[in-house]
Amino acid sequence: MIYNMYIFDRHCQCIYYHDWHRGHTAKTAFDTHGDPLASHPSGGGGGGSTTTTTTMTDPRQGMNMSLEEEGKLVYGVVYSLRNLVKKLGKSQDGFIAYRTSHYKLHYYETLTGLKFVINSDPNVESLQQALRQIYTQIYVELVVKNPLACATITNGQVNPETMGAEGFRNGVDRFVRSLTMFDT
Amino acid sequence: MIFSIYIINKAGGLVYNKDYSEGLSKLTSNEYLVLAGTFHGVHAITSKISPAPGSSGIEMLETDTFRIHCFQTLTGTKFLLVADPQQPSIDMILKKIYEIYSDYTVKNPFQNPEMPIRSEQFDVHLLKMVKSFNGLVANNSIPYNVGSNAGVNASLQSQPHVPSLQPSLPNIASSGQGLGF
Numbered sequence: 001m002i003y004n005m006y007i008f009d010r011h012c013q014c015i016y017y018h019d020w021h022r023g024h025t026a027k028t029a030f031d032t033h034g035d036p037l038a039s040h041p042s043g044g045g046g047g048g049s050t051t052t053t054t055t056m057t058d059p060r061q062g063m064n065m066s067l068e069e070e071g072k073l074v075y076g077v078v079y080s081l082r083n084l085v086k087k088l089g090k091s092q093d094g095f096i097a098y099r100t101s102h103y104k105l106h107y108y109e110t111l112t113g114l115k116f117v118i119n120s121d122p123n124v125e126s127l128q129q130a131l132r133q134i135y136t137q138i139y140v141e142l143v144v145k146n147p148l149a150c151a152t153i154t155n156g157q158v159n160p161e162t163m164g165a166e167g168f169r170n171g172v173d174r175f176v177r178s179l180t181m182f183d184t
Numbered sequence: 185m186i187f188s189i190y191i192i193n194k195a196g197g198l199v200y201n202k203d204y205s206e207g208l209s210k211l212t213s214n215e216y217l218v219l220a221g222t223f224h225g226v227h228a229i230t231s232k233i234s235p236a237p238g239s240s241g242i243e244m245l246e247t248d249t250f251r252i253h254c255f256q257t258l259t260g261t262k263f264l265l266v267a268d269p270q271q272p273s274i275d276m277i278l279k280k281i282y283e284i285y286s287d288y289t290v291k292n293p294f295q296n297p298e299m300p301i302r303s304e305q306f307d308v309h310l311l312k313m314v315k316s317f318n319g320l321v322a323n324n325s326i327p328y329n330v331g332s333n334a335g336v337n338a339s340l341q342s343q344p345h346v347p348s349l350q351p352s353l354p355n356i357a358s359s360g361q362g363l364g365f
Contacts (some may be wrong), residue, residue: 102239
């Protein structure tokens, strides 16, 4: 089961977000558009009105975390863990994944400092290769080689919506749905 | 191969750390404290950013050269075990560490649970256990439990509230032996 995916640039900016099997409570809270394909970070603000179905165990209840805040926390976690691993281990960028009781976070960082993060259920084997493929086959092809998408990143002012050019979003969606562990 | 064991108290302070082999780079004691604090914070955040509700904190961190396994007790103390990615029977090792911790630290009336652990008995038994799993059978080291089975059994009988540990004992002894040689 694959839950969601983030891409961060070097400046701690979440430039892409996509969810597939997010817990239903979180989905209603975050995705006001309903359709996962159309979901984008700007929908995060509308969480307030639909949180009535959340249970006591929902970690977001009471915090009312927006997607933007959540992105920052995710970035903070992977950044800290990456530094911790770098300090403890002898190799560079050795951080692959971490697992909790309910999910597993997979991490891939490119040489340019782009960070790919994907959450799956805890039993999935490493998805780092899949993230690498998303980078080399989809990101490079559809974003790096797309002058319009590039302009929005290098400008300093990153716009997540324009960056997630429809082609890229569809490509990622198709790729992730084709993974064997997508629905199991 | 077990690389290190860290124990973090419920406030995020490092109360015990020990390296058992050369797999990791050496850090200063200050850096270990920072590391423990970082892990403590990250552990708290990872349960908040879960895509599925009700998640625990980080349980296993995977890197290309080692894995960090975390076991948190109900009282908030965290045991971190840094081991080889191929290390088997992690759960058993963590349980064993907790057992040794309970026996030689919690039961020590002079030990404050929030303070650094300075107990020779604890050191010795932990080292013995780690050696039995690491298979470092030098001429003088014996696998854990093989020589001290009688003593452990006796101590277990005096604590009838932990019956689950008793059936696992022969198991530990045999796996220790298997790995040891």
